[in-house]
Amino acid sequence: MVKTTNKKDNSDGFFAALKAFFRDERTQFAFGIVLLIGVLYVFMALLSFFFTGEADQSIVNGQYSSIEELKDITNWTGSYGAYLAEVIINRWFGVAAFAFLWFPFVAALRLIGIRLMALWKAFLFSSLFMVWFSLFFEFFLSSIFDNTFIKIGGEHGELCVTWLKIYVGTPGTFFILLGTGVLFAIFVFSSTLPFFKRLFSKKGQTETIDLESSAVDFEEDEKLEENGETIPSDWIITESDGEEEDSLSTPTVKKVQVDDDASIEIEIESTVAENEVIDDYSVENLGLYDPTLELSDYKYPTLNLLKEYPQTQTFVNKEEQDANQKRIITTLRHYGIGIKRIFETVGPTITLYEIVPEDGVRISKIRNLEADIMLSLAATGIRIIAPIPGKGTIGIEVPNSSPKIVSMYATIGSKKFQESTYDLPIALGRTITNEVFMFDLCKMPHLLVAGATGQGKSVGLNVLITSLLYKKHPSQLKFVLIDPKKVEFNIYTGIEKHFLAKLPDEVEPVVTESEKVVQTLNSLCKEMDHRYDLLKIAHVRNIKEYNEKFVNRRLNPEKGHKFLPYIVVVIDEFGDLIMTVGKEVEMPIARIAQLARAVGIHMVIATQRPSVNIITGVIKANFPARIAFKVSAMVDSKIILDGSGAEQLVGKGDLLFSQGAEFVRVQCAFVDTPEVENVVQFISNQRGYPTAFELPEPDVAEADAQEIGAVDLNNRDELFEAAARLVVSTQQGSASNIQRRFSVGYNRAGRIVDQLEAAGIIGPYEGSKPRQVLVQTEYDLERILNNL
Known part of the structure; x- marks a missing residue:
């Protein structure tokens, strides 16, 4: 049995590896190049057939006894090409066979990364x-090519036309070809139908003059200079606004004064009939811009991809609640604290007991009894909220003996999440009152996540x-995932061409x-600055207003405007980055945190080391929204939340959410790795964009940037010539391309880019x-290199 299972696992692993191989971008690019070469080979074979086919026909169609006879083949692509051309043109579809090369050509470009259609x-x-042109050429041109070696319509055209002539006659064949050709043109070419409408529409009796296209605006200048001559301003034709409307329906006469004694009258008659409708191709008629149109067939993940946990388990039974109430009342009475009333709220992980003390009881006295109450309840940890803001009661949070799993299935499927209108909605889990807790990341606008190892931080990010x-x-959202551990976010590589952004x-x-x-962080800063430039030109204050203007077609894409997706930057193990690169990441993070909210760039930073040298004052000042999982000490809680409480959590997804001075205790939803894999697989199986969303190329390091304009080409880098040939051959002059191809550091690649610019x-x-x-x-490149 074990042996059979191993075989099955090996088989599954082989097919998974095979699937990954064919989905790899490099594999697809290689297949695209091979297919493109094949298309060019067949094209050359077919083209050569018109010049060499007559000489090669006797050899191709005959029986050759030795390979020596094949040496007499004159086709440019050899004997295989000659035979292929003979079969495709003469035996199949004739000259029309050229049309079918379009399909493999488009497929080859698609594999390379170029999308034509x-x-x-x-x-x-x-x-x-x-098929159609095969019949067309055979019907109209076969008589011209009767005595040649070329079957203009191929055997397919010859057979079909002969069959049609037998059953419907020559006129019937003509009308069938005409009708099918017109129908095909109507559905393929968008200009065909308007052409026929203009052809058969009612025309005016006089010759038209297009005033709109031929008019010249002289309002800004008093004189117009043309071919060295100056035209006086009193020669210019002017027309009042009131005459503009009438000029479409009645003839108008304008006088152009040439000199004092003569004048020329030009009569311009209306060419638009009274009942004729003028086509209006204005922007308003185009409707709203749809950013999802390129991936209009994209389907959102379904709930059945997530695991549904049974809902039959109970949180806390009535006996446990009553026993806890009695213990709390008894403990407080031992210390002389009377209770007016007590009631509880049961949540998935903890139960909140709210008490109303008698008059004259000091709140600090109850807060100081936290350890005694925990002892009497035999709890793993309790948290006293004294008082609960806005309620006038004191809360005691007690962990449940049998905590409930908050599933991602129930959280995502909740009515609150489904009907949410947030820009970036995040369903984090359930509160003490068992309600789904949601927040809008756009309004946070950045999030700091911290907690000890194994307390649910990675699950929270998922x-x-x-x-x-x-x-x-x-089209509306892109992620930048930064994972120094290399294993947490690796699962999301499948959605690279859908949701991920990269350099x-x-x-x-x-x-x-x-x-x-x-x-990457410097590139995000550049993207942020570029977006602010677009907002400035558009006269808007944030990305929501900008996209709304763009969707309403009030911004011109030809001027650089485009629909801007939100960008969410998720950084795991931030503490490790601070240890390795230090201030180099803190400065761009601070810039993004301070400025990027308005342009739709939001950050989520997670760390398991909430120390002051990791979560510095600059970070805390720009991350008002914070999530704290269980930590080991109160000092860590104060670093994260600026207050205690995180050290009293029970772990396993139990967290405190802070935005300002108010804390909300939430049981984080649980999403397992197989569930994430299902969601990623569902998205990756759908058609995505040709490439991932590309961030702008980061600037050259500051030390190198100061040298631009003063580069000494006599002291060129050893890789200068190789890099120059690479840039010319690929037509891509980026530092990251040079860095990747030659395995050099970014600073050195930046210096090479500076030298290439100077050259x-x-x-x-x-x-x-x-x-x-x-x-x-390359010829021009060699000339430049020789002159250096």
């Missing part, structure tokens, strides 16, 4: 073009990410190296746009 459309158009995946479309030319979508973390091989830095490659051919 949908594959099913390319296949449909190629097939229909090939809950945060999963909540957003269930609610947002890939240009970066292979791994999840940032794991400290050096890359600094570059005139690449253009200057242009913000978020890639550098322009100024040299297009």
